[in-house]
Structure formats: C-alpha cells, structure tokens
Amino acid sequence: MRIAGEILSQFQNFIKSHPEDKEIAIVSHSLGTIVLWDLLFAKDLPEDDPAHEFREFFNSNKFALKLCGIVTMGSPLLFMRLRQNIDFSYVDDFVETSNKNLIWLNIIHASDLIAYPLGNAIEHDKSDNYFLFTDQFLWMHANGAESGALRFGQAHAGMALAMADAHGGYWSNDVVADLMASLVIGDLKTLTTKRVHTGWRSYSEDTHS
Incomplete structure (x- = not known):
C-alpha cells in the first residue's frame, strides 16, 4: 500500500504540473505490472487503499482524463494469476466504468524467463471487446554472451547469460520504443498485425517463413 501511495502522490504532482495532458499512457515493468494491476483493476481492496483515489482520475468527470493505453514489459502477471485473484475480466469492468477504449500492449523478450504472454488468458476471461x-x-x-553460447550449442548457458539483460533491457530497446510510439499515436x-520482432524484421501471424 505504501508503494501505491507513492505512485498516487507522484501522479498527482504530474497532473498538477501538466494540466494540458488529458490522454495518459502508463508503462510498467516486471513486478511493477503487478502494482499497476492492483492500482487499476484489483477488486475487494481496503477502503483506504490509494488505488481508489488513483482510479478516480479516469472514472470521474472531475479530472476528464483518458487512460488511452498501458504497457506491460517482462510481466509475471500470468504466473501470479495462479496465486492471486487476477481475473482479466476486471479490465472490462474498468473500461466500461470509464466509458473509454483502452489499448493494452504486453511485450515479451524471448530470453526473459519472467515474462509471459497474456493473450490467451485475457481472451478466456474478458466478456466483451471493451x-x-x-x-x-x-x-x-539479449547480449553478446548469449549469442556466443548459442553459437557453440550451449543453450542452457545462453539462457543463464541472457536472463538479466533480457529482463532489464526493455527500456533501451528500439523495437520497444517503436511499439510504444504506435500505442501513443x-x-x-x-x-x-506485428507479432514477432527480430530488430530488423517483424513477422505477422500470417507469415510462415
């Protein structure tokens, strides 16, 4: 709750400093995606949880803000779904309350063992196309060490050498920046249509090569 309170305070300061910004995109990473889930979507929170006040920015006429998109990177949400009350239909409830559309972009690096795709779980849970x-x-x-290990057939070594850089490298990845720009505009x-990005070419679902 202390973390949520700090995020709320920083967001309040941002809104005061940038009153002209009415469309908001929120980017989260790793365990931050769990915090974001609690702030926006979790149910049965204590009455004094800062999430209630945070959601008012988007679900009341007082602020007239639009949450146009969220980005999750290196997210363990699917793993945590087995251990916490994470029901992706709650996103429907949030968007229906705010009467606005929402784009959710989830980015997974192939060498990031913490990151999970969420599409199938969300399709299973959500009730409508909100x-x-x-x-x-x-x-x-993720790095040269991984590339070298894989070149010599050392798959497990490559996995170990890549993990940290893959999980922490989203912030400096050009493809991630391009995807975020696509969300914002x-x-x-x-x-x-774009699904798998090599850094120089993107393969769509319909590409078989």
Whole structure:
C-alpha cells in the first residue's frame, strides 16, 4: 500500500504540473505490472487503499482524463494469476466504468524467463471487446554472451547469460520504443498485425517463413 501511495502522490504532482495532458499512457515493468494491476483493476481492496483515489482520475468527470493505453514489459502477471485473484475480466469492468477504449500492449523478450504472454488468458476471461490487447514478442539475443553460447550449442548457458539483460533491457530497446510510439499515436494496424520482432524484421501471424 505504501508503494501505491507513492505512485498516487507522484501522479498527482504530474497532473498538477501538466494540466494540458488529458490522454495518459502508463508503462510498467516486471513486478511493477503487478502494482499497476492492483492500482487499476484489483477488486475487494481496503477502503483506504490509494488505488481508489488513483482510479478516480479516469472514472470521474472531475479530472476528464483518458487512460488511452498501458504497457506491460517482462510481466509475471500470468504466473501470479495462479496465486492471486487476477481475473482479466476486471479490465472490462474498468473500461466500461470509464466509458473509454483502452489499448493494452504486453511485450515479451524471448530470453526473459519472467515474462509471459497474456493473450490467451485475457481472451478466456474478458466478456466483451471493451479493450484491445496485443502480445508483442522480441526475438533477438539479449547480449553478446548469449549469442556466443548459442553459437557453440550451449543453450542452457545462453539462457543463464541472457536472463538479466533480457529482463532489464526493455527500456533501451528500439523495437520497444517503436511499439510504444504506435500505442501513443493509436496505430492499431501495427499493434494488431506485428507479432514477432527480430530488430530488423517483424513477422505477422500470417507469415510462415
């Protein structure tokens, strides 16, 4: 709850400093995606939980803010779904209350053992098409050590050498930046057709090569 309170305080300061910004995109990473889930979507929270006040920014006429998109990177949400009350239909409830559309972009690096795709679970849970969800995969080596290990057939060593850089490298990845830009400008064609990105070429679901 202390973390949620700090995020709420920082967001309040942002809104005061940038009153002209009415469309908001929130980017989260790793365990931060769990925090974001609690802030926006979790049910049965204590009355004094800062999440209630945080959601008012998007679900009341007082602020007139639109949550246009969220980005999750290296997210263990699917893993945590087995251990916590994570029901992705709660996103439907949030968007229906806010009467606005939402784009959710989930990015997974192939060498990131913490990251999970969420598309199938979300399709299973959600009750309507209130929001657009897309998994996007980064299929590239995380570092030179991984590349070298794989070149010599050392798959397990490559996995170990890549893990930390893959999980922490989203912030400096050019493909991630391009995908975020597509979300911000509302480029739905890119978000719904590009699936696997090598850094120099993107393979769509219909590509068999």
